[in-house]
Amino acid sequence: xxxxxxxxxxxxxxxxxxxxxxxxxxxxxxxxxxxxxxxxxxxxxxxxxxxxxxxxxxxxxxxxxxxxxx
Numbered sequence: 001x002x003x004x005x006x007x008x009x010x011x012x013x014x015x016x017x018x019x020x021x022x023x024x025x026x027x028x029x030x031x032x033x034x035x036x037x038x039x040x041x042x043x044x045x046x047x048x049x050x051x052x053x054x055x056x057x058x059x060x061x062x063x064x065x066x067x068x069x070x
Contacts, residue, residue, distance in 0.1 A: 022041050026038075
């Protein structure tokens with residue numbers, strides 16, 4: 001498989017929701033999804049941390065600000 005990079009733009013709130021979805025998926029699948037979930041979540045978190053000094057998270061009305069975890 002070719003190692004090609006793609007990029008997708010998310011709002012801050014969409015990225016936070018994506019992290020929640022990754023968390024839910026890892027909890028659902030367990031250890032079999034843990035490594036992939038960790039790699040993906042670290043990439044998203046790094047981008048959010050890099051953006052943090054520049055921009056405070058804005059509320060996006062399309063996405064829930066917080067997902068209740070089971």
